[in-house]
Amino acid sequence: MDDLLWIFISTLLVNNFVLAYFLGLCPFLGVSGQLETSFRLGLATTFVLIITALCAWILNTYVLIYAPYLRLISFIVVIASTVQFIEMSIKKLSPSLFKSLGIFLPLITTNCAILGLAIFATNRGYGLVEGLTFALGAGAGFTLAMVLMAGIREETEINDVPALIRGTAFNLIIAGILSMAFMGFAGLFSST
């Protein structure tokens, strides 16, 4: 139980997927312009992460013991297809949600956070429950980073940030500062 909590806190704050592991930067830098969208993308990603953890566990326990060398390719194929399937369902069931996430829905599939989760979870030998906790922590951490970033970016949108600086460079610097602030969580619950 303690371990689960630590896995969660650690991926949420200390080893935040975006700010410490550099996973999922494309949506983080691309879609974090608007709070609303960021939050939804965060939720969508969390959802996909959980699906991923499930898929990874199933593959690890039932398929990959026979062919460990297929790990990468089966992960990516299974995850990509599953997500594509979900994507189509969303498109069918809630066109508005589909629209608001726009082109980035397909990008969630190829977001490294997704594959990263599967690979990290396997490397660390997580079981099903641990894996799901990990996914939840990662998703929550991703959403947290997205939302903070979006808040900051919306705020700076109306300030007169020098034109030269505005753009990706600026977003990266904000991310760097955020990541610096998150260093404050280092060692949380592991150092007592």
Added chain:
Amino acid sequence: MKNKDPKLLLQSAPLLHQELTTPAAMKDVWIALFPATCAALWFFGLSALLIIIASIAGAVLTEWVFTDKEKRRFALSDTSAGLTGLLLGLTLPSGLPLWMAFLGGSVSIGLGKVIWGGLGANIFNPALLGRAFLLGTFPIAMTTWGPAGGPGEFFQIHSSNLALPFMQGHYDALSTATPLGLMKFEHQGTELVSLFMGNTAGSIGETSSLFLLLGGLFLLIRRSIDWRIPVAIFSTAALFSLIMLLTSSAESTTSYPSPFFTLFSGGLLLGTFFMATDPVTSPLTPKGCWIFGIGVGFLVVLIRLYGGLPEGMLYAILLMNAATPLIDRYTQPKIFGR
């Protein structure tokens, strides 16, 4: 041309303005920091002075170099860059190589202010950003604390202060632990009187609670800072540490300090009165200020008790700074009649 009258001006009403101006607000903070700065000099001697000068120089020079030519004089006239330098200087250890203090000052302003669009546009507290950068960059130098001396040692300068740029400082042997470090790693308290007067190890400006309180009160009375933030931080931090103290079990490996220790140790006072309340980086709305203060109070105790670092004020404020846009957005006051 029809110029029968002295050509009349068309200016938007109101034509009346209250007397307070932004540079005057900054001046208040300088005044409020004066006692604490004097205490810093008293306890840490010339080293402290040099460090403060170096960080102010770094800050002001950076502001000078990177602002538009037309805006330069104007940008410096509000003295906020110098203030950032001073505040950064007060959060540094006395033995820090001067070049690091200078670098910290310029990172404060460069990364913390200029790129955001100058005064008022930054999300993160520049001084703390500078400190966070220094702490992450030179963790050893930034956590090597010289002991508080006294007027007797006023003219002693740490040899490490004078390290060449980009080179390591050589520490004159003794380095001590801060009250918070002692608490966290040695489970050892510090007397409240020392905390109050300030003859403990620590950042040059954070040790003397008494003088910080004086400055804080001055700002509160002058209404230069929002009273809600300090109140929220103090009460949350005290309450949270009290709860942890009361509910802690005997065999726990964490040492739970008393609420008084929590309030008067480390940078809590300095951070609360002068940094968390930085108007630019704290929420606008009254409700937002409460949330902000509660957040800082909670995080600081959380990090102190369970985090890797003995002191959490820096990160608590920076993290809440990051959340400020969100807080502001969701705590808009209820509009009259809506």
Added chain:
Amino acid sequence: MNLTDFITAPVIMTSLGLLFGVILAVAYHYLKVDEDPRIAETEELLPGTNCGACGEPGCLPFAIKLVAGDVSPSGCTVASEDDIDGLSEFLGVDAGEQEKNIARLKCAGGKGQAFQIAEYQGFEGCRAAAVISGGGKGCSWGCLGLGDCEVACTFNVIHMNDNGLPVVDTDNCTACADCVDVCPKNLFELRPLAEKLYVQCNIPLEGECVTALCSAGCDACAKCVADAPVGLMAMVNELPVVDYTSGLFTSDKTTQKAIDRCPTNAIQWLEGNQFTELSDEEKRFKART
């Protein structure tokens, strides 16, 4: 292990491929959203600036209307001719007659022509000045010259000249109507480039009242109306109005006389840009090179 592995790997992969091929195929079959595939393709062919110049909130809605046949490809003012041809070829419709519209300013009273009665002091912006008792310009219909239109123009083709008048780069103006919307004095109008006879004034006063306010203003002397082919022009609200629907307007300058006799040059024959951005010196430079 060797041989079996050589079999397991392809088998697993093939079955995975099969499995997901089936799932996706089924999904396509059952979850397909009934969306015209041409919409996506059409959107790809559009410039994607989402500028709204076509009057739709963005390129996708425009694409939807295009496919539905509600609008013609030339409605997109940003797309190059090639793009539009491509679009029409793809959609199999006619491109529609493309008539280039541009923004024209109903005022020529810059700093040198129109008089100020008071001095506006505040932040730059025409509307900002207009709300402070009109901004101090003597003619309350004229251009304030503080450049709201310059800021608003999405395509950055408006630039304020030294005389304090906005110069619209006729070649690049997409008729997106940003300037029309933003001008607090409602001075911009979108006009076909072909309508070259143009009255550059907006003042509904006449006579000395006008000349006391602005040396470029139309003082409603009606000489132009008298000199133009009968029926082409008329005075409305103290301003001459050219009736392009009358069929009397020809691009040979039969109206030259009307223009020549205007005492204030308020009526002009416009070939390209309405005002020049260049000082005389610059003009000479241009002429040389």
Added chain:
Amino acid sequence: MSNSFSLGRLFSIGNLFIKGGFSHGVHPPHHKEQTEDLPIQRVPFMKRYVMPLGQHIGIPAEAIVKVGDRVQRGELIAKPKGFISTALHSPVTGTISDVGMHRYVDGSFRMAIEIEADPYATQQFPHAQSSIDVGDMDVGQFIESVQMSGIVGMGGAAFPSHVKYSIPEEQEITDLLVNGAECEPYLTNDHRLMVERPEAVLLGCEILRHQLSAKRVAIGVEKNKPESISQLKKYLTDDMAIDIVPLEVKYPQGAEKMLIKSIYDKELPAGKLPRDIGIAVNNVGTIVALADYFEHGMPLIERIVTLAGPGVHEPANLIVPIGTPIRDVLDFAGGLKDETREVISGGPMMGSPIADLDAPILKGTSGILAFTEKETSRPSEYPCIRCARCLEACPYFLNPSRLALLGKARLFDDMQEKYNVMDCVECGACTYACPSNIPIVQHIRTAKDNLRNRKTSQ
């Protein structure tokens, strides 16, 4: 002063500790000493008068005279055109010299009737109908009568008063609120009116209360006008259902919603009119104009104007015929000092600058204030430091800091959608309080203007 220590603000968690007042607001120095003791004076008649046809919100009146016509003082020269429109009467006896475009105070040109005053005619009001009997008028007649009197609100907005009095069937007015707050610095016209003509104020209240079938009348006066309060109280008799309510001195106490909050402790919902909660609000000037009309049959042809500010030679409270060119009024008071830089109409907090001194005094002109270099040279503008002083000043609980930033970035839609810019009444408290000298109100005005015009164009 906003950095003066005020317990109320220290504990302003919502409205918990404040009763009988409104939260937020500012305390500008009121500068009334210049004119508060100066009795109201009449200005002599001038040569030329300009009566713009539209002096208020709504539809301009329609001229019924033509060039060359002779008109009597008080004679109808333009009749209302539609419901939200009022009549216009000649302020002088003379000849119509023009019906055309004339400069208006806001710098624009508007249709106006120009009258050449007849120097030989006695400029007396012909007491044709010495008084109008309101006693047996029904509501419809009363409203029509007010419309024909040309009376509009004298509190600043110049809203046609008869519109306010036409209450829909399903509503009823229980309270009449008379606004004698006069919270704008420098202005003393309402104050002098209450001091010099308290009977007229009380009489007007009674007439209107009767006509609106209201139960009670409250006259709100800021505490810094003790003389007004005592004068009104002196003439108050027991049979009048009138309360004189002294109010906290705080800007903008006189704003309709703040007044209602202070006196009845009710928060007028946004988008609602006072009549929706059973209240009718009128300025004391309006009330006196009503009294004059029904007592003496005098339509609205003149008003009291405060002439003050550091830029005028002889500050005064004047009765000015409507239509008098501002320049003439100023000349009467000794003209402008040389160092005058800006002349505004209305108070210093909300008034608007005058671009052309030839423009006329209007029905809604409560004051003409002249300011010199000292007042108009503002300290330089600094960036917003998010100090929240503007938030603590705004009586409407808006977020002026954010509005100004958005305004600067020209994000007008956001200003409306997220920050309700249209709820701003442009009181100027935020701008007064801002240490960075940001012209917040101007940003807001610009945005509102933009939003409004966009609405109409689409």
Added chain:
Amino acid sequence: MATDTTAYEEMIKGLWRDNPVFVQVLGMCPMLAVTNSAINAVVMGVATFFVLVGSSFLVSSFKQWIPKQVRISLYIIIIATFVTVVDYSLLAMLPAIHKELGAFIPLIVANCMILGRQEAFASKHNVKYAVMDAVGMSGGFMIALFALGSVREILGVGALFGVDLFGSNFEPWVIMILPPGGFLTLGLLLLFFNWFTERRKQFLGKVAEADRAAVLGVDKNG
């Protein structure tokens, strides 16, 4: 012949003008994650090069047979195959570096740049162009990786490719090899890139201005 030069241009484009990192801002994750030392950056660059060139080649060769609906899945299968090849090769040949790069070799699969190139270019052009484009893009990626990796290593450790540069007394900037350093360095690098392009533009403008002034001056004299 003409096609040759254009194919060549396609390649050059990726190196600088359309640099995937500095201009298109793609593939940030591996970019930041592995650049805490120059050698890691270079190895990552080479791996990406191999994968991108290989998969571009395959995709453009087989583009006619790829059904639109499953194209993404197929691209991914192709890419993943190449990545697995790289992964195992590195594991066999350079186990130490493989350990450092950790999970980021497999994560090449998810590098948006690679998939993006398939979608945007390889699937629409013939093999030659596709390969040249891939070479250019991965070359540009490598340049960026190397730039970032060397800056971070030089400041963060005081060394380049493990060779000590400043002597033992150098105070390393630890943050440079920590996550914030990655973000900040890349941000500042991009800033510098922007600034440089801007300055170049201004400079060119000034040159033109000077030319013009010269002409005018002649005019005046004449």
Added chain:
Amino acid sequence: MTNLKEISIQVQEPGSQRLIISMAVAGFISGIIIISIYMLTFNTIKENKARELREAVFKVLPDVSSMQKLHFVDNKLLLVKSDGMDDDMIFAGYDTKGQFIGYAIQGKGPGFQDTIHVLYGYLSSNRTITGMEILDSRETPGLGDKIFKDMAFVGEFMGLPMTKDIKAVKKGTKSQDNEIDSITGATISSKAVVRIINKAFNIWSPRLPQPGNEPALEIEETKKEANNG
């Protein structure tokens, strides 16, 4: 301008079979490629891994020349041959004569930044730790990474008696046998290492057989590779 013909080709809806078949074919081909590269590199990789592990084990258990992996199942230590590693595995080290010497135990736990993996050697006969090696960590360079770079710290674990839990104390205040001088500036990482060792030890000490009952060395092949490793 995108080629219009291409678009119209793509617009046509391919049949489901084509879709499925292309997936299957791609899967098939990629399976073959992957298995080939796997086979090609299999031995090298295996050797690399084994060598790495051996080196680590030999470092923490000096005087050992061969080792084997044991698995704790059904309350017994059994020999395993698989490459996999999990928490229930332990290494037994033997000298040149095949005589049992000690165990190499691995443990992991949270450090300052992330999980730290530790391997340490343990002599059950006299209950001492013979050495410690950090297999994996992400501790701060220059600070936390001293747990494997600072030889003084690593050296403290050689011959450390394990009669009761070890303790990390502030540098220079070591007063008892079971205490370890922490690294200055990296107290947390030092403590983490100690904690991980204690935790692993507390799990394993009841599982280990009585001294003398250790399983005998069965896999000889490791021995000769150890010599060239």
